Structure formats: structure tokens, C-alpha cells
Amino acid sequence: MGDNFRKLLSPIQIGPMTVRNRIVMPAMNTNYATTDGEVTAQLVEFYRARARGGVGLITLGFSYGHPLGRVVPRMIASHDDRAIPGLRSFADAMHAEGAKVSLQVCHGGRRGSSKVSGAQTVAASPIPPLGGEVPREITRQEIAEVVESFGRAAARARQAGFDAVELHMAHGFLLSGFLSPHSNKRTDEYGSSLENRARFPLAVLRRVKAEVGKELAVLIKMNGSDFVEGGITLDQAKETARIFEQGGVDAITVSAATDSTLYMSIQPAVFPRGVLVPLAQGVKSVVSVPVVAVGRINDPQFAESILADGKADLVAMGRSLICDPELPR
Numbered sequence: 001m002g003d004n005f006r007k008l009l010s011p012i013q014i015g016p017m018t019v020r021n022r023i024v025m026p027a028m029n030t031n032y033a034t035t036d037g038e039v040t041a042q043l044v045e046f047y048r049a050r051a052r053g054g055v056g057l058i059t060l061g062f063s064y065g066h067p068l069g070r071v072v073p074r075m076i077a078s079h080d081d082r083a084i085p086g087l088r089s090f091a092d093a094m095h096a097e098g099a100k101v102s103l104q105v106c107h108g109g110r111r112g113s114s115k116v117s118g119a120q121t122v123a124a125s126p127i128p129p130l131g132g133e134v135p136r137e138i139t140r141q142e143i144a145e146v147v148e149s150f151g152r153a154a155a156r157a158r159q160a161g162f163d164a165v166e167l168h169m170a171h172g173f174l175l176s177g178f179l180s181p182h183s184n185k186r187t188d189e190y191g192s193s194l195e196n197r198a199r200f201p202l203a204v205l206r207r208v209k210a211e212v213g214k215e216l217a218v219l220i221k222m223n224g225s226d227f228v229e230g231g232i233t234l235d236q237a238k239e240t241a242r243i244f245e246q247g248g249v250d251a252i253t254v255s256a257a258t259d260s261t262l263y264m265s266i267q268p269a270v271f272p273r274g275v276l277v278p279l280a281q282g283v284k285s286v287v288s289v290p291v292v293a294v295g296r297i298n299d300p301q302f303a304e305s306i307l308a309d310g311k312a313d314l315v316a317m318g319r320s321l322i323c324d325p326e327l328p329r
Contacts, residue, residue, distance in 0.1 A: 005300060007307035009328075012056075012314065014290055015217035015250030017163045019056040019100050019314075022307055023328050024292055026253070026316040027061030027104035027166065027221075029072060037064070037077025039086030044093050050321050051097035054328030057314070058094055059166055060087075061104025065153030066146055069107030069174065070117045078105055078153040087160035095161070102164035102219060103157040105150055109174025110135040110183065111259055124177045124184035124191065129259035138174075143190070143200055146174070151207040157216065164217035164250075167204055171265055172258035175201040176223060179240060180258065182231035198240050202247050209248040219292075220244055221253040224279025227261040234279055238286045245287045253292040253316065254280040267296050274306060281311040292316055300327070 009021045025047075032043035047058055063078035064070045077083040087103065094101045110123035114133060122142060123135035138146075154165045169175040177183040178200045184191050190199050201220075209218050222240065226232040232240075241252055256276050257264035267275055276295030284291040293312035297303050298320040306312050320327055 005304050008300060008304045008315070012290060014164065014219070015213075016215060017100055017217040020098060021054070021056040021328060022314040023055050023303070024057045024253075024314050024316040025050055025055045025059060025321050026294060026318045027059040027168075028318055028322075029062060029075065031072070031074045033074045033076045035073055037070075037075055038083060039076070039090050044090050047090070048093050048097060049325040051094045051099035053321070053325040055099055055321060056328070057100045057102060057164070059102045059104050060090060061166065062106040062168055063103060063153070064107065065105040066107050066149035068117045068119050068122065069109070069112065069146070069149075071106070071108035071112050071173075073116055078103060078156055079149060081156065084156050084160050087156065087162070091161040100163040102166050102217070103153075103160075103162050104166040104168055104221070105153045105157075106168035107146055107149075107174040109172070109177045111172050123174065124186055127183050127185070129172060132259065137186070140188075143203075147200070147203045147207050150204045151211045154208040154212045154216070154218075158212045162216060164219055165208060165212060166219040166221055166253070167201075167208060169201050169220050169222045170255045171223070171262075175204060176258065179222070180226050180232045182226055182228050182258070194236060194239055195243070198243050202243060205244060205247045205249055213248060217250040218248070219251045219253060220249050221255055223256050223258070224254040224276065224283060225256045226258045227256060227264045228258060231258065234282045237279070238282055241283045241287050245289055249289060251290040251292060251314075252283060252287065253294060254283045255294050271296055273297065273299065273302055277306055277311055284310070284312060290314060294318075
């Protein structure tokens with residue numbers, strides 16, 4: 001059977017990290033953390049089954065690196081040193097089964113909730129998400145604080161023994177909201193041009209690389225398209241990916257959608273397999289770092305064909321691994 005999955009089951013180097021195969025379990029909120037965001041035995045055992053089943057890279061998330069970036073009550077915490085022991089227990093358990101682990105760090109931005117964080121949400125511009133609260137425009141000083149918070153969260157991942165950090169720049173959260181011309185209407189150095197819209201996310205990437213770059217791999221998750229009028233297009237995403245590659249990113253996961261098009265990030269079963277693969281393929285055509293494809297990749301033969309055809313370097317299989325932890329085996 002191994003000959004049928006030569007690419008899928010081959011190892012790959014991502015920065016300083018060697019992953020045993022090309023199968024990624026992407027970050028998905030399980031609600032298994034405590035209300036304080038701490039790792040629980042239930043969370044560890046859920047992922048241990050997938051690590052034992054042979055997945056190459058497990059991305060734990062999403063976690064909040066800034067106290068005001070929390071989106072849901074049981075979101076994993078990475079904003080405080082108290083989270084380190086629980087994160088370490090998670091990393092140790094996954095390593096014992098041969099999997100590599102990445103901690104996804106996110107700030108909810110306009111997709112957050114004052115009921116959860118205790119404060120008004122912040123965003124690039126005061127534009128509410130679909131059915132959500134009106135955020136206030138984040139200030140320059142707060143931007144600097146968020147940049148630093150991502151760096152400190154990455155340092156905690158390093159202290160906890162993680163192999164990588166993934167920076168969430170997709171799905172309409174804070175960094176994604178800056179990248180998108182649909183939600184970023186600023187006229188200062190963080191708005192208007194593509195380079196300006198990328199300034200804040202790029203600063204986060206550089207801060208995290210400066211903190212852990214020689215020890216941990218640093219990945220980003222970004223939109224290949226917002227699928228909204230006036231939002232991020234694939235051509236814009238390709239330009240942004242080039243900027244992030246120059247900023248030192250080690251790999252890029254290409255997802256899609258924002259608050260009003262979430263059906264494109266968690267696709268219903270009627271959608272074709274690999275619906276977002278062309279976005280990953282487009283980004284891969286302009287960067288040299290590994291690219292992860294996502295989106296209804298739920299058949300190993302199909303996953304192998306994506307890699308064999310050079311459309312991506314790794315595949316994320318989320319719901320497939322929820323359904324069958326032994327799928328890689």
C-alpha cells in the first residue's frame with residue numbers, strides 16, 4: 001500500500017522541523033479546554049489517538065495570545081505562563097506517538113465577542129462582522145502590543161516543547177481583517193495599499209521569527225480568497241505570500257473565507273473534494289516554501305494526487321481525522 005502513497009507518506013522538512021509524512025491535522029476548536037483555556041486530559045487524549053494513528057503534524061488551536069483576542073469561552077490560552085505546563089503535557093504526549101506539534105496563535109479581532117473577552121472588539125476598521133458587534137479601530141499602540149503578545153505566545157510554545165507555531169491570518173480574524181481590503185478601510189500606514197495592509201501581519205511574523213525562528217518552524221494560515229466582493233483575491237494572496245516568504249515564513253497554509261462566507265472554510269458535503277486546492281496551487285506557484293492545501297481532502301488517493309501533481313506540499317485533513325484517527329496508518 002505504501003507504494004500507492006509515495007508522496008503522502010514521505011517526510012518533509014519545514015524550517016528546523018522534520019515531519020514524518022505530509023498529513024496535517026489542522027487547528028479546530030474542540031471546546032475541550034477549561035473555561036480558563038487550560039489543556040485538559042480530554043484534549044490530550046483526543047489528539048493522542050490521532051498522533052498514534054500516524055498523522056505527521058498536529059496543529060493545536062486556536063489559541064489566544066492576547067487576553068482581548070479571545071473568541072469563544074473554551075479557547076486555548078497562550079497569553080499567560082500558566083498555560084505552559086498544560087501545553088507541555090500536550091506536546092510530550094504527541095511526541096511520544098511520533099507526531100510533530102504546532103501551536104496556532106490567533107487574535108479574534110472583529111470576530112471576537114465582548115461577552116467573552118470583557119471588552120469591545122477591535123479591528124482594522126469599525127466594520128462589524130455578519131451578525132456581530134461593531135468593533136473599534138485598533139490604535140497604533142495596541143497594534144504594537146498585539147505584535148509583542150504573539151512573540152510572547154510563541155516563546156511559551158517553545159518553552160512547552162512545541163515544534164512549530166502557526167500564525168492565524170485567515171477567516172476574518174484580526175490579522176486577516178487587516179489583509180483584506182473589504183474590512184480594512186484605514187488611510188494610515190496600515191491601510192490602502194497591499195503592502196500597507198500586510199504591514200501589521202508582517203510585523204507579527206518577524207517578531208515571532210526573531211523569538212523562535214532558529215528553534216521552531218513558523219507557519220502562517222492565510223486566505224487565498226475571501227470569496228466576498230472587494231475582498232482578498234488569489235492574485236492579491238499571491239503577492240502577500242511573496243511578502244511573507246521574504247519575511248521568513250517556513251510554510252503557508254492556504255485557506256479561504258471570512259465571517260460572511262464561512263461555508264467556504266468549513267465546506268458542506270455537497271461541495272466537490274479539494275474545492276480550495278486551486279488557491280494553494282496558485283500560492284505555491286509563486287513561493288518556494290512548503291504549501292499546505294485544505295478543504296474537503298477526505299480521500300487518501302485524492303490527497304496523493306494533489307501532492308503528486310505538485311499542487312501542494314502537504315494536505316490538511318481535519319474532519320477526516322475526527323472521523324478516523326487511524327486514517328494515516
